[in-house]
Amino acid sequence: MKIERLTKTLSFWVFLLLLIVTLTSCGFRNSPEGITITLSGWQSNPNEKQLLEQVLHQFEVQHPHIKVKHETINDQYMDVIKTRLIGDAAPDVFYLDAFEAPLLMKYGVLEPLNPYIDAQFDLTDFEPTLLKAFQLEERTYGLPKDFSTLALFYNKQAFQEVGINQAPQTWDELRDDSKKLTVDKNRDGRKEQYGFGVAPELSRQYFIMTAFGGRLIDRQENAAFFTSGSLKGLQLVIEQYRKDQSSAQPSDVGASTGSEMFGQGKAAMVLEGTWAIPYLQETFPKLEFATAEVPTVNGKKGTMAYTVAYVMNKKAKHKEAAWQLIAYLTSKEGMKAWAKEGLALPTRKSVLAELGFVDNPLYAPFAKGADYATIWQSGETLPTILTHFNNQFISALIGEQSLRDALRKAQRSANEEIQSAR
Known part of the structure; x- marks a missing residue:
């Protein structure tokens, strides 16, 4: 009886151990470990890619469970993105010009960001007219990363x-x-x-x-x-x-x-x-x-006014991780690192002021223009x-x-x- 009871006890613990191992392995498979997010955009200046790579590196340091695969598409960018969207092969996060935004927002290929945005993110810090370019029927589909006026x-x-x-x-x-x-x-x-x-x-x-x-x-x-x-x-x-x-x-x-x-x-x-x-x-x-x-x-x-946003693919596999990337890139920290060279102006009013653009004689006219500019979109x-x-x-x-x-x-x-x- 003692041997039989011992056998049953050992069997129970072996079963429990196997169950724990199985659940743990499943947990590892479903955890953020090893997640890779794809980001596609274009490069208008040699310094642009270098600056973005630095920002992405800082993001990966702060989010060690997420890796970002950055892709630059300089030839027929929107044609490539549209083709990939049709073929379910589009990147998780990508640049979207305000000029092209109405079409993609209307046909439901972008993930609405409203469920991810909380009070701490502070949408009110963005220039209102620039943010509006990526909104449709009270849904926000993109966060503008930078802009320029004439x-x-x-x-x-x-x-x-x-x-x-x-x-x-x-x-x-x-x-x-x-x-x-x-x-x-x-x-x-x-x-x-x-x-x-x-x-x-x-x-x-x-x-x-x-x-x-x-x-x-x-x-x-x-x-x-x-x-x-x-x-x-x-x-x-x-x-x-x-x-x-x-x-x-x-x-x-x-x-x-x-x-x-x-x-x-x-x-x-x-x-x-x-x-x-x-x-x-x-x-x-x-x-x-x-x-x-x-x-x-x-x-x-x-x-x-010309502006570009980060948007999320509706069919992105890791949407929470994709949002973390967008949130970081358009945060005060990420935007300051990106906009400091003056290639384009930051869309957050606080960053625009902190980096001194509103007081810089060369950049002040562009910053002032944001209040009355006509967005290149229709x-x-x-x-x-x-x-x-x-x-x-x-x-x-x-x-x-x-x-x-x-x-x-x-x-x-x-x-x-x-x-x-x-």
């Missing part, structure tokens, strides 16, 4: 040479200053220096249209920019280019960007984002330049509208057709494509 860059030496003492405050002043700053023609027929460098793209002209009540879409998200307001705003750009002959596109002077033509001295003024500051300082170190808020148009302050049909607008507007700019005809054609062709896709 500001006026001007060549201080060029201003001094023609006796201009301050940056223009209104668009009329900008046109007058542009005429003074435009230098006579060279032997090849081109001007040595234009007063203003213009980027004839919808993403740069939208705020001028809104200053006169213009818009891009109607309630059904059809193209609706052929209005008197849009015509009034854009006519200012056309007249300066064709009538005044005091502005030029980058391609007119052999440059690829507004920043480049400004740095080369081909334009005394341009509207550019914060990304131009480190570029100009590194590429044209002898250039003396300053920045100012965009001159008012039709008596109204205006500029454009429904899911905007990519289609953009293509048709740009094609026709450039044609009007160089005099191939009137602005009225150009906008009418652009709106009609855009809506034909939009309707055919529905």
Whole structure:
């Protein structure tokens, strides 16, 4: 009996031990140990990837159970992301431009972040207009990581040479200053220096249209920019280019960007984002330049704002870990480490102030612009509208057709494509 009882006791303990081992092993399999989160984005500057890698390293130090696999996609980024979303192979966390956000939010491929956000995270610290770009029907689908507005860059030496003492405050002043700053023609027929460098793209002209009540879409998200307001705003750009002959596109002077033509001295003024500051300082170190808020148009302050958010894939396997990554990258700590180089501005108001951008003469105009900027976003049909607008507007700019005809054609062709896709 004693042997039988001993055998049963040993069997019980062996069974209990096996059960504990089994449960423990299952626990290890389901624990955060060894979790890998994929993060995809693009690289607009060589320093950008290096800065992000440093931030990701700090995240892994603080979260040793999570590893981050960082992927840079510079070619056809959104096409790659959309293809992977369709094929259930998208990254757990990825960059999303406000321009593309409406489409992905509408079709439910993003994880709503509301259940993960608590009071300690403090959403009120984000610039409201930037956060709103990633919200739909009271759900937050992304947290903006950084942003830039447009500001006026001007060549201080060029201003001094023609006796201009301050940056223009209104668009009329900008046109007058542009005429003074435009230098006579060279032997090849081109001007040595234009007063203003213009980027004839919808993403740069939208705020001028809104200053006169213009818009891009109607309630059904059809193209609706052929209005008197849009015509009034854009006519200012056309007249300066064709009538005044005091502005030029980058391609007119052999440059690829507004920043480049400004740095080369081909334009005394341009509207550019914060990304131009480190570029100009590194590429044209002898250039003396300053920045100012965009001159008012039709008596109204205006500029454009471009922002990108971290979003979570709806089908992410480790959503809690993915949220921890997003939360860290957009926390005060993570954002300070990311934004300190000035490639773009932090979206948290506290970080913007702490890093000194609001008091820095070069960056202050960009920070101020966040209060009244037009976000580069306007429904899911905007990519289609953009293509048709740009094609026709450039044609009007160089005099191939009137602005009225150009906008009418652009709106009609855009809506034909939009309707055919529905």
